[in-house]
Amino acid sequence: xxxxxxxxxxxxxxxxxxxxxxxxxERHLRVCPACGVFAEELRESxxxxxxxxxxxxxxxxxxxxRACVLERLARPWWKRAWVYAAAVIILIIAAGIGLTRRxxxxxxxxxxxxxxxxxxxxxxxxxxxxxxxxxxxxxQRRVPKQAYRSHRKKETVLVKIETGNPDVVIYWIVxxxxxx
Amino acid sequence: xxxxxFTAMATDRDLAWESAKRGDLAAFxxxxxxxxxxxLATALRLTGNLADAQDASQEVFxxxxxxxxxxxxxxxxxxxxxxxxxxxxxxxxxxxxxxxxKIDRAADEADPQQRAMxxxxxxxxxxxxxxxxxxxxxxxxxxxxxxxATDEVARALGSSEATVRSQISKARxxxxxxxxxxxxxxx
Numbered sequence: 001x002x003x004x005x006x007x008x009x010x011x012x013x014x015x016x017x018x019x020x021x022x023x024x025x026e027r028h029l030r031v032c033p034a035c036g037v038f039a040e041e042l043r044e045s046x047x048x049x050x051x052x053x054x055x056x057x058x059x060x061x062x063x064x065x066r067a068c069v070l071e072r073l074a075r076p077w078w079k080r081a082w083v084y085a086a087a088v089i090i091l092i093i094a095a096g097i098g099l100t101r102r103x104x105x106x107x108x109x110x111x112x113x114x115x116x117x118x119x120x121x122x123x124x125x126x127x128x129x130x131x132x133x134x135x136x137x138x139x140q141r142r143v144p145k146q147a148y149r150s151h152r153k154k155e156t157v158l159v160k161i162e163t164g165n166p167d168v169v170i171y172w173i174v175x176x177x178x179x180x
Numbered sequence: 181x182x183x184x185x186f187t188a189m190a191t192d193r194d195l196a197w198e199s200a201k202r203g204d205l206a207a208f209x210x211x212x213x214x215x216x217x218x219x220l221a222t223a224l225r226l227t228g229n230l231a232d233a234q235d236a237s238q239e240v241f242x243x244x245x246x247x248x249x250x251x252x253x254x255x256x257x258x259x260x261x262x263x264x265x266x267x268x269x270x271x272x273x274x275x276x277x278x279x280x281x282k283i284d285r286a287a288d289e290a291d292p293q294q295r296a297m298x299x300x301x302x303x304x305x306x307x308x309x310x311x312x313x314x315x316x317x318x319x320x321x322x323x324x325x326x327x328x329a330t331d332e333v334a335r336a337l338g339s340s341e342a343t344v345r346s347q348i349s350k351a352r353x354x355x356x357x358x359x360x361x362x363x364x365x366x367x
Contacts, residue, residue, distance in 0.1 A: 007349075007353055008346070008349040008350075008353075009349075011348075011349035011350075011352040011353050012345060012348070012349050014352065015323070015324060015348065015352060017323075017330060017345065017348065017349075038356075041356050041360060042352055042353070042356045045308075045352070045355050045356040045359050046324060046352065048301060048305060048359070049305050049308075049309075049324060049325065049355065050324065050325065052301060052302045052305045053221075053225055053305075053325045057217075057220055057221060057224065057230075061220060061230060061234060062213075062216045062217075062220060064234055065212075065216065065220060065234050065237045065238055065241070066209060066212050066213070066216065068234075068238050069212065069238050069241045069242060069245075070205055070208075070209060072238070072242065073205055073208070073242070073245060074205060
């Protein structure tokens with residue numbers, strides 16, 4: 001059994017990577033046969049590895065690499081893949097910016113349900129054909145005609161106001177004065 | 181080599197480098213020729229496959245071309261090339277699963293039995309390198325196969341010398357243990 005505490009130093013020694021501690025390792029190897037065998041096997045495996053990788057790479061392999069690189073560099077700019085990649089990225093960014101702007105724009109406000117009337121309507125002339133509802137951020141919207149037409153009867157008015165935040169919807173319930 | 185000859189070589193190198201920076205592809209080809217062995221051999225040892233090594237080499241040289249102006253003229257490009265080769269090979273290995281060794285380097289050995297033995301040995305070595313973690317494999321390849329000094333390996337891998345020494349020793353032990361098991365099982 002080799003000595004675990006010597007393993008790292010023997011591995012470095014086998015590759016010639018120990019300077020100061022080399023003598024110490026060699027002393028240990030002389031007295032520890034298991035580590036001696038381990039060191040010998042390490043050196044053999046290193047030799048084997050270096051021998052296997054010493055074989056020359058065929059010249060044609062280099063030529064292929066050079067030719068491919070030069071061909072890619074000499075290619076006109078409109079035939080290079082990165083141009084298309086850049087175009088796609090720019091399009092995606094532009095679309096993203098467009099979507100962001102759209103989503104940050106205040107949502108149309110004051111969607112008033114049919115057959116309802118806002119209290120504001122009391123102040124507008126009877127012949128006024130449409131009704132405006134004060135909404136946050138001065139966003140206004142026309143109220144359907146039938147909402148105004150029903151102003152003469154006493155009834156409950158329900159106004160639904162949608163804000164820019166989809167989680168916030170304001171309901172405004174008003175009972176109007178009028179004929180029974 | 182005489183001082184005069186060395187100076188002439190250095191001047192040629194600077195000229196090629198300068199011309200390549202200005203977009204001269206013939207000059208860049210000369211730059212590639214000078215460094216192609218370093219790049220392709222390292223890539224082959226890291227990927228274990230000639231086709232992948234060639235792809236990696238192409239990418240390394242394209243990056244070199246794009247970074248010619250950033251590299252200092254006085255600076256030796258080898259450390260930069262080693263670093264980029266290691267990074268490109270890592271990326272490639274992540275994208276493509278490891279395949280078997282395709283390069284037929286034993287074809288010129290006449291004796292079929294010897295050829296088979298050589299092939300077996302190479303296969304075992306390839307497997308032993310492939311089972312190493314990426315960093316250990318890179319450290320081992322640069323130190324033991326490319327013959328770089330430990331501090332050069334550390335610079336190429338962006339690690340400390342102590343880390344590289346630890347990686348090298350671990351990798352050597354793992355390769356030895358793998359080969360021992362491999363040949364004992366077959367022997």
